[in-house]
Amino acid sequence: MTETVIKTDKLTKRFGDFIATNGITFEVHKGEIFGFLGANGAGKTTAMRMLCGLSKPSSGSAQVAGFDVYKQTEQIKRNIGYMSQKFSLYEDLTVVENIRFFGGIYGLSNADIKTKSESLLAQLGMESEAKKLVGSLPLGWKQKLSFSVAVLHRPKIVFLDEPTGGVDPVTRRQFWNLIYAAAQDGITIFVTTHYMDEAEYCNRISIMVDGKIEALDTPRALKQRYNTTTMDDVFYQLARGAKRSE
Amino acid sequence: MRTILFLLQKEFKQIFRNRAILVMISVMPVVQLMVLPLAANYEVKNINLCVVDHDHSTTSQKLINKIISSGYFKLTGNAPSFHEAFPLMESDAADLILEVPQNFERNLVREDEQKLFVAVNAINGTKANLGGAYLGSIIRDYNREIRLDWNVPGRFNAAPVIDISSSNWFNPLLNYRVFMVPGILAILVTMIGGFLTALNIVKEKEVGTIEQINVTPLRKHHFILGKLIPFWVLGNVVFTLGLLVAWAIYGIVPVGNLIVLYVFVGVYLLAVLGFGLLVSTFCDTQQQAMFIMFFFMMIFILMGGLFTPIDSMPEWAKLISRFNPVSYLISVMRMVVLKGSDLHDVRVHLGIVALFAVVLNGWAVLNYKKTT
Numbered sequence: 001m002t003e004t005v006i007k008t009d010k011l012t013k014r015f016g017d018f019i020a021t022n023g024i025t026f027e028v029h030k031g032e033i034f035g036f037l038g039a040n041g042a043g044k045t046t047a048m049r050m051l052c053g054l055s056k057p058s059s060g061s062a063q064v065a066g067f068d069v070y071k072q073t074e075q076i077k078r079n080i081g082y083m084s085q086k087f088s089l090y091e092d093l094t095v096v097e098n099i100r101f102f103g104g105i106y107g108l109s110n111a112d113i114k115t116k117s118e119s120l121l122a123q124l125g126m127e128s129e130a131k132k133l134v135g136s137l138p139l140g141w142k143q144k145l146s147f148s149v150a151v152l153h154r155p156k157i158v159f160l161d162e163p164t165g166g167v168d169p170v171t172r173r174q175f176w177n178l179i180y181a182a183a184q185d186g187i188t189i190f191v192t193t194h195y196m197d198e199a200e201y202c203n204r205i206s207i208m209v210d211g212k213i214e215a216l217d218t219p220r221a222l223k224q225r226y227n228t229t230t231m232d233d234v235f236y237q238l239a240r241g242a243k244r245s246e
Numbered sequence: 247m248r249t250i251l252f253l254l255q256k257e258f259k260q261i262f263r264n265r266a267i268l269v270m271i272s273v274m275p276v277v278q279l280m281v282l283p284l285a286a287n288y289e290v291k292n293i294n295l296c297v298v299d300h301d302h303s304t305t306s307q308k309l310i311n312k313i314i315s316s317g318y319f320k321l322t323g324n325a326p327s328f329h330e331a332f333p334l335m336e337s338d339a340a341d342l343i344l345e346v347p348q349n350f351e352r353n354l355v356r357e358d359e360q361k362l363f364v365a366v367n368a369i370n371g372t373k374a375n376l377g378g379a380y381l382g383s384i385i386r387d388y389n390r391e392i393r394l395d396w397n398v399p400g401r402f403n404a405a406p407v408i409d410i411s412s413s414n415w416f417n418p419l420l421n422y423r424v425f426m427v428p429g430i431l432a433i434l435v436t437m438i439g440g441f442l443t444a445l446n447i448v449k450e451k452e453v454g455t456i457e458q459i460n461v462t463p464l465r466k467h468h469f470i471l472g473k474l475i476p477f478w479v480l481g482n483v484v485f486t487l488g489l490l491v492a493w494a495i496y497g498i499v500p501v502g503n504l505i506v507l508y509v510f511v512g513v514y515l516l517a518v519l520g521f522g523l524l525v526s527t528f529c530d531t532q533q534q535a536m537f538i539m540f541f542f543m544m545i546f547i548l549m550g551g552l553f554t555p556i557d558s559m560p561e562w563a564k565l566i567s568r569f570n571p572v573s574y575l576i577s578v579m580r581m582v583v584l585k586g587s588d589l590h591d592v593r594v595h596l597g598i599v600a601l602f603a604v605v606l607n608g609w610a611v612l613n614y615k616k617t618t
Contacts (some may be wrong), residue, residue, distance in 0.1 A: 056460060077461055088457055
């Protein structure tokens with residue numbers, strides 16, 4: 001756990017007078033599951049969008065997979081997967097068509113696309129849904145599919161923005177099994193969540209309050225530091241002082 | 247190259263699954279070409295005429311009969327005085343009032359001269375102008391007839407008259423539809439191409455799928471090409487359908503070469519699609535895109551020479567219409583379909599439209615940002 005795949009230094013994003021992300025500094029190691037926590041409006045999504053090369057930082061620096069977020073966004077994009085808060089596969093394409101399309105965009109060969117989509121469908125148990133339009137699937141399945149598509153091209157890092165929002169507990173558990181499987185394959189997971197039980201599954205977590213990172217450690221160390229037994233309490237102690245909310 | 251194939255495959259699948267688009271591209275050309283040329287007609291007919299005949303003579307009766315039988319006028323009223331006829335015009339029941347003075351026949355015979363009075367309701371400018379002109383020419387005609395009937399040669403010193411005989415070229419029967427159909431087809435191609443592209447990309451923004459695309463290493467120009475090509479094909483399908491409708495319903499077969507038409511439309515579509523793309527890069531919602539497209543389409547259509555000739559616009563308007571891609575297509579359509587112009591004749595138009603295509607698409611690619 002020594003190789004660093006994400007490294008930021010005072011990374012900041014301003015929208016006019018509003019500082020969405022205020023000088024955050026942290027490192028993420030290869031193969032770890034990094035939980036990126038914070039209240040609504042704390043600046044998590046903004047930070048994640050900067051790391052994915054979707055948004056240009058206002059100041060500070062960051063490297064993702066060894067590439068600079070200012071100048072090398074296209075190289076970054078080749079090495080990451082991204083699953084946004086909003087479901088963003090094509091609802092009017094079928095499951096296999098979506099897999100094929102995104103596989104093609106990432107430059108996978110036809111043979112590769114074929115074997116990968118077969119194994120992916122088997123892993124998700126979605127063989128019989130392969131030819132169904134994605135729009136007709138229940139949300140939980142969509143989210144699992146969305147994740148599998150995001151790691152289809154075997155990126156170094158995958159960014160997940162509240163991947164389990166609105167999903168039932170059983171599906172959430174299945175979703176985390178997928179995350180563990182991907183982490184075992186050496187894919188670094190960068191995930192935001194509001195579920196504190198999910199935070200416990202992470203190797204390390206950071207908690208953002210009003211654009212700043214207020215705490216960063218393993219779940220166990222954080223609980224010790226804040227003298228409590230649950231992550232809920234840790235989060236509550238840190239985030240109740242937040243001035244911003246949606 | 248391979249990436250573009252994936253993009254095209256995706257785009258075509260989505261188009262063929264979208265019933266609304268399929269219906270629009272097949273029904274719109276047929277319905278518009280069937281309805282508009284028949285309804286949007288410049289020929290002024292059914293001009294409402296009110297006659298105030300103070301003379302009640304055979305001559306005045308004959309004149310009125312001649313006017314009515316021309317087919318352009320409809321007698322809506324006979325009033326005993328102008329004073330009583332005027333309310334008809336006030337209520338728009340009459341477009342013209344023709345007043346025949348007392349002793350019209352007698353004075354005409356005795357003094358070889360008589361005056362008629364015509365009042366024109368000028369609220370509808372075209373109808374008033376043309377109605378007045380028609381009436382004038384019918385009365386002149388009538389005047390000549392009675393001269394021949396009544397004048398003994400020699401007694402009357404004929405004033406020298408220049409008689410004009412004219413022949414109509416390219417549209418010998420002055421059939422209004424022949425003039426309108428190519429223009430309407432041009433508008434159709436523009437509307438379908440422009441709107442579909444603009445709305446398509448903005449829809450991806452609204453749904454959020456564009457973010458998933460933006461986070462991939464996909465090149466910008468690949469993305470734009472992947473959007474351009476499918477709608478370019480659709481535009482050509484619509485155009486072909488339109489040509490078929492024009493032939494089947496109006497019997498209009500382009501006098502010029504079809505290849506010239508397709509070459510021009512092919513380049514033109516690139517320009518219009520580029521415009522749609524550009525609009526989409528400025529908008530975040532389909533509603534915005536729709537309003538912006540409507541704003542420009544209205545100007546493009548009204549200033550494109552479809553209904554009113556560009557040549558008779560004021561100088562500043564002519565200048566604006568030079569930046570209106572639609573005006574080039576309308577004029578080339580008419581040139582090739584009606585006159586049989588060849589590629590050499592339309593080369594300037596082609597060059598300008600190609601320039602539009604390069605500028606608009608280039609601008610769209612520059613303005614499409616994967617990173618904000």
